[in-house]
Amino acid sequence: MSKRLILFILSATLVLGLVAGSLAFAAARKTVTVSVDGATKQVTTFGDNVGDVLDGQGITLGRHDAVAPSLDAAVDEGSRIAVSYGRPLTLTVDGRERTYWTTATSVDDAFAALGQRFSASAEFSQSRSSFIGRAGLKLVVNTPKQVVLRNGSKKSKRVTTTGLTVDEALVDLGVKLDRDDEVTPQRSARIQDGSKIVVTRISAATHTVVESVAFDTVVRQDASLYTDQTRVDRSGTPGKDKVTYKVVRRNGKVIRNRVVKRVELRAPVSEIDLEGTKERPA
Helix, strand or coil, rough: CHHHHHHHHHHHHHHHHHHHHHHHHHHHEEEEEEEECCCCEEEEEECCCCHHHHCCCCCCCCCCCCECCCCEEECCCEEEEEEECEEEEEEEEEEEEEEEEECCCCCHHHHHHHCCCCCCEECCCCCCCCCCCCCEEEEECCCCCCEEEEECCCCCEEEEECCHHHHHHHHCCCCCCCCCCEEEECCEEEECCCEEEEEEEEEEEHHHHHHHHCCCCCEEEEEEECCCCCEECCCEEEEEEEEEEEEECCCCEEEEEEEEEEEEEEECCCEEEEEEEEEECC
């Protein structure tokens, strides 16, 4: 075989190898779309499955994360991969705390995924549309409760509050207390549906009046009068005192009324009566 023929055959073999390699390289190269928490990008990969693609992008999944399709699913040109990172959502509902893991990125979507339902009148520490980042979110929820309220002398009535304690309920309902008012149960007590709250209004006030003070009567013996005779030697005069009373009322009814101060304005003058001691002649 001539050298020229040998050279031709070698050259043809090399070209065929290069073409085959190029075709194989092109067949192994794929463009896929990767979405991470909703943010998408197109990437080029030579991986055979989803796990290979994610490894190539430096994406590591934890036990609370999700990926679709599964890690061992084959990828082709145009495949789409969705990654959702797990994040903690700490819910404190009526004072009871519990942490959930979710791949949702908003509070509303997390509630839907977790099956959590709250009435429209519930109070939330943050908006239901709030974003949940990778670090998670803490959310306080106070649900409405029906309680019975008796405020002073008013009739008992059913009211709705999102307060957790008696004190919070009274604030929520706009019930203002004075320092002497009494509340049952105690203001720090927790409430639930059907709880009864009784507010007893205690009021104390003072008032001052001028009162007449009765005079005494002094009886003296008088030998100039017969035994059946009497005479007023000096008329009595009432005195005057300025008296201050403290009146305590429970729900408007007086329960205590006592004198706290007395000032003499005028002393009473005693009346003097004379009684005879002389016997009449027979």
